[in-house]
Amino acid sequence: MSDNPYxxxxxxxxxxxxxxxxxxxxxxxxxxxxxxxxxxxxCVREGLDLEGLxxxxxxxxxxCAVGRSTFELSRHCxxxxxxxxxxxxxxxxxxxxAKGSLQVKRLDEGAAHTTLDLKIDSSMHRERVRFETxxxxxxxxxxxxFDVVLACNLICRLTEPMRLLDRLPQLVRPGGQLxxxxxxxxxxxxxxxxxxxxxxSADSFEGLRDSLEPAFILEKTWDMPxxxxxxxxxxxxxxxxxSRWRRVDV
Ligand SMILES: C[S@@+](CC[C@H](N)C(=O)[O-])C[C@H]1O[C@@H](n2cnc3c(N)ncnc32)[C@H](O)[C@@H]1O
Numbered sequence: 001m002s003d004n005p006y007x008x009x010x011x012x013x014x015x016x017x018x019x020x021x022x023x024x025x026x027x028x029x030x031x032x033x034x035x036x037x038x039x040x041x042x043c044v045r046e047g048l049d050l051e052g053l054x055x056x057x058x059x060x061x062x063x064c065a066v067g068r069s070t071f072e073l074s075r076h077c078x079x080x081x082x083x084x085x086x087x088x089x090x091x092x093x094x095x096x097x098a099k100g101s102l103q104v105k106r107l108d109e110g111a112a113h114t115t116l117d118l119k120i121d122s123s124m125h126r127e128r129v130r131f132e133t134x135x136x137x138x139x140x141x142x143x144x145x146f147d148v149v150l151a152c153n154l155i156c157r158l159t160e161p162m163r164l165l166d167r168l169p170q171l172v173r174p175g176g177q178l179x180x181x182x183x184x185x186x187x188x189x190x191x192x193x194x195x196x197x198x199x200x201s202a203d204s205f206e207g208l209r210d211s212l213e214p215a216f217i218l219e220k221t222w223d224m225p226x227x228x229x230x231x232x233x234x235x236x237x238x239x240x241x242x243s244r245w246r247r248v249d250v
C-alpha cells in the first residue's frame with residue numbers, strides 16, 4: 001500500500017466532493033462556510049486575467065488532484081494538461097473526462113455515506129483536457145511552455161518547492177500568467193524544514209516572491225478561503241494566499 005496520503009480512498013472521496021459536489025451537498029447549513037465553496041472554479045474565474053487569453057491558449061494545471069480547475073480552464077483555453085502525483089486522483093479525473101460523470105460515496109458520519117452522481121457540465125470541453133501522473137518537481141524536459149500555469153495549494157505539499165519554482169520561468173511563456181495559491185501549511189511530513197519558503201526572509205510569501213522575481217511580475221495578491229468537508233459535521237476551513245504573476249516579456 002502506498003504511503004502517499006493522496007492515494008487513499010478517504011482523500012479521493014474528499015477531493016471529489018470538494019471539486020464536484022454542489023454547495024448544498026458539501027455544506028448544507030445556513031451559516032458560515034459558504035464563502036469558501038467552489039474553490040477550484042474560483043481559482044480560474046477569479047485568479048486569471050481571462051480577457052487577456054487568446055483562443056489558442058495552452059494551460060497547465062500542476063497538482064490538479066481530481067481535475068476540477070483543469071476542466072474549468074477548458075472553457076477558456078484550447079488545450080489543457082492536468083498533472084498530479086497521485087495515480088488514484090488521475091484515474092478519477094480520467095474517468096470524468098471519458099464519461100462526463102462519476103459516482104462518489106460522500107461520508108456523512110461513522111460508516112454512513114450518501115452516493116452522489118458527479119457530473120462535468122456540458123459547457124466544459126472535455127476533449128480539450130488531458131490528465132497525466134507526474135512529479136511537479138521533475139517535469140519532463142520536453143513538456144514545453146504554456147500561456148497559463150496554475151499551481152493551487154501545491155507548493156507546501158512538495159519536498160523541494162524550489163525545484164518547481166526554478167522551473168516556472170521555462171514553463172510560462174513571455175506575457176503568460178502564473179496563478180499560485182497556498183495556505184503555507186508547512187509540515188515536515190511533506191517538506192523538510194530546511195526547504196520551507198521564507199526561512200531566510202520575513203515570511204513565506206516573501207520567500208515565494210524572492211524566488212519568482214525578476215522573471216515574473218506580481219500583478220495582485222489576495223486571500224482565498226476554501227472548505228474541505230470531512231463529514232457532515234466536520235470541515236477544514238483554510239485561507240490560501242492567492243497571487244497572480246505575469247512572465248516578463250523577454
Ligand atoms: C492540497 S492538494 C491541492 C489540489 C488542487 N490543486 C486543489 O487546489 O484542490 C495537493 C495536490 O498536489 C498533489 N501533489 C503532491 N505532490 C506532488 C508532486 N510532487 N507533483 C505533482 N502533484 C503533487 C497531490 O497529489 C494533491 O493532489
